[in-house]
Amino acid sequence: MLSPDLLVKATAADNTIRALAAVTTALAEEARVRHQTAPTASAALGRTLTASLLLGSMLKEDEKLSLQFMGRGPLRGIFAEANGQGEVRGFVYHPRTHLPLNRGKLNVGGAVGAGTLTVIRAQSWNKEPYRSVLPIVSGEIGADIAHYLLSSEQIPSAVSLGVFVAPTEAVVAAGGFILQVMPGASPETIAQLETCVARAKPVSQLVREGASPIEIITHALEGFTPMTVGEVPVRFVCRCSRERVMGALVALGVAEIRDLVKKEGQARVTCEFCNEQYVLDRGELEALIASC
Numbered sequence: 001m002l003s004p005d006l007l008v009k010a011t012a013a014d015n016t017i018r019a020l021a022a023v024t025t026a027l028a029e030e031a032r033v034r035h036q037t038a039p040t041a042s043a044a045l046g047r048t049l050t051a052s053l054l055l056g057s058m059l060k061e062d063e064k065l066s067l068q069f070m071g072r073g074p075l076r077g078i079f080a081e082a083n084g085q086g087e088v089r090g091f092v093y094h095p096r097t098h099l100p101l102n103r104g105k106l107n108v109g110g111a112v113g114a115g116t117l118t119v120i121r122a123q124s125w126n127k128e129p130y131r132s133v134l135p136i137v138s139g140e141i142g143a144d145i146a147h148y149l150l151s152s153e154q155i156p157s158a159v160s161l162g163v164f165v166a167p168t169e170a171v172v173a174a175g176g177f178i179l180q181v182m183p184g185a186s187p188e189t190i191a192q193l194e195t196c197v198a199r200a201k202p203v204s205q206l207v208r209e210g211a212s213p214i215e216i217i218t219h220a221l222e223g224f225t226p227m228t229v230g231e232v233p234v235r236f237v238c239r240c241s242r243e244r245v246m247g248a249l250v251a252l253g254v255a256e257i258r259d260l261v262k263k264e265g266q267a268r269v270t271c272e273f274c275n276e277q278y279v280l281d282r283g284e285l286e287a288l289i290a291s292c
């Protein structure tokens with residue numbers, strides 16, 4: 001029996017270790033179905049959605065975090081956006097990307113390729129978001145997030161992300177964890193943590209075995225006594241709506257809407273984040289023109 005989607009935050013070793021873990025199977029599968037991704041793309045998207053939730057859980061209430069991988073591989077790019085309330089949405093640029101397995105594993109690094117990772121932290125009270133742009137180190141996502149945490153946030157971190165795709169192409173297990181060394185950690189704690197990281201099973205295997213986020217943390221921090229400090233249900237949420245689509249059409253201008261009425265007799269708008277399709281018929285478009 002698989003654990004439901006959930007994110008747990010914990011600490012260990014007198015707060016000198018921070019641990020975050022999430023099970024994201026249902027939301028990664030929802031993303032796959034919405035975007036009709038092929039297995040390699042499903043793994044890339046699932047890992048990135050999970051990473052943005054884990055990083056997002058460290059944010060303050062009014063903050064938002066987005067991850068954007070732009071690579072020269074066939075996938076071309078991945079975008080994911082999360083907040084501290086466990087809501088995430090995202091997409092890949094070429095959803096049908098699938099590569100031959102690399103040593104038995106989905107070749108996410110090959111699909112992403114060399115390029116840049118942009119991490120944006122937006123705050124509702126601050127016009128200018130924090131933006132970090134880094135070179136992609138492996139394209140496997142986990143290593144890239146660890147590189148970001150070390151070079152931009154100065155926090156040494158072990159990041160493990162995993163998505164297991166069944167032969168039916170369904171995502172049947174997804175999740176991840178981040179272990180971080182906080183200031184004041186003793187050399188013994190750091191050495192013990194390194195041993196733990198080297199020994200930990202792949203997170204997709206743990207999720208397949210039915211592990212919950214706290215069980216993932218307990219496994220990854222073997223020998224420590226982790227303490228849960230918070231948990232939040234996680235899910236795929238997009239804020240698009242008919243009203244927003246109409247707002248976007250109005251922003252295009254009356255002439256553009258008239259053109260749509262004349263040429264198409266309707267407007268078809270697809271949300272790139274969740275692939276929801278909105279169709280506005282002639283009457284709705286004419287009402288929109290009248291309201292401008």
Ligand SMILES: [Zn+2]
Pocket residue numbers: 238239240271272273274275276
């Ligand atoms: Zn949407």
